[in-house]
Amino acid sequence: MHKIRIMYKKEMLARTPPLVDQAFARLRHDVLTGTFAAGAKLKLDELQTAYGFSSSPLREALSRLAQEGLIRADERRGFRVAEISPEDLADITRMRVMLDVPALRESIAHGDDAWEALVVGAYHRLEKVEARLADGPVVLDDDWTQLHAAFHLSLLAACPSERMRGWSASLFDQAERYRRYSARFRKSARRKSNEHRKIMDATLRRDADTACMLLEEHILGTQRNVMTILGAALKELA
Template sequence: MTKVNEKSEKATTATLAYEQMRSDILRGNLRPGQKLAIDVVAQRYGVGTNPVREALNRLSSERLVDRHDQRGFSVPEISLENWRELVGTRCMLEPLALEQSILRRTTEWEEQVVLALHRLSRTPWTQEDPDMERRKQFEGFHRDFHLTLIANCGSSWLVQFCEVLMDHAQRYIFISASAAYPRRGGQDEHKRIADAALDGNVAEAKQLLVAHYMRTLEYIESEIAN
């Protein structure tokens, strides 16, 4: 095997380890506060220790892993303070991105919003549903809907920042038992946000988006407090 191929294989292995670990952290399979000993993680995912180190360093840069000097890595703890800060930051950035998307709206973007809403509405999920594959599908369409709303803002930086915040919020939602959006009428909330955006009503769309996230804040707060 050439050095180029060896390097490519190493990068691929590190990427796979990163993606698997990232998914397990976001979905709560790796619990908050859990230590991530490199050899144990390598055994868990069936890869070498070097790809695991690369994956852990990458996740640390995304704040999905805590790095402790001389003490290794761990999954970040969850807390009410951090959750409130996270939602507050989302409520600052995403309405701005949504506003710019609406002001720059095109027929193509409007069609994408309608399609994303349709896919989400056709994939209901409730907390009582034990089918994790259906939940994963719902969460994927839910994320796509919110990303589509802001995708037309004209700033890849802003979209990327919002994506990072979405990921961290998703971890809290998965860990919490309160992720049942349809149970709280979440589909109606999504439709109202989309309708306001498609109508070009910037103020209403932003207000509805913030209210949507604040309801989620309250749901998760009650779970963390208990």
């Protein structure tokens, strides 16, 4: 019985993510969802109290978030949540177009049947959860947000460049913070199933030119919609 208990404890420990990963996941979620306001100072002692982690995993988690561009590091002032501004959103969008569009083209060129199945499955799960949501900003639903990210990343999954995929994922998360922020000021939802479907269909037809054009317009359309709401929201807060 004693051996069984030891084996069970080892198995549970193996399943539990390291403290750094736990701290990173929780902090990342709260930054993306706006629990911490843009520009807010992230004080280590307050984070320890709020999350129950020691300073070491929290410092590592903060450093990783800084590498992703979600927070800013200052050697003298510690860490702050990245500011929100139209200029920053424009820069994120420009970089997404520069990376995601050629990454999709390469993904189409190299993708196999398993990759196609991944794309179809990701779209199906996204469409299903979106159909169940009530009217309102779907971006504020955590399940939808995760499936939305999974769909976009599935499109690029066959791109042979690990760096392009990694940078694209990081930029998607930075854009997600803006989608979340602007969603708080929306009066109605903007459903994107039709746009996603068109991108998927062109991708599966291996029509790279159409798929890349649609993806670029999709990214730029997000910028336009968020920028309109962001501009109005920032005026109200000024």
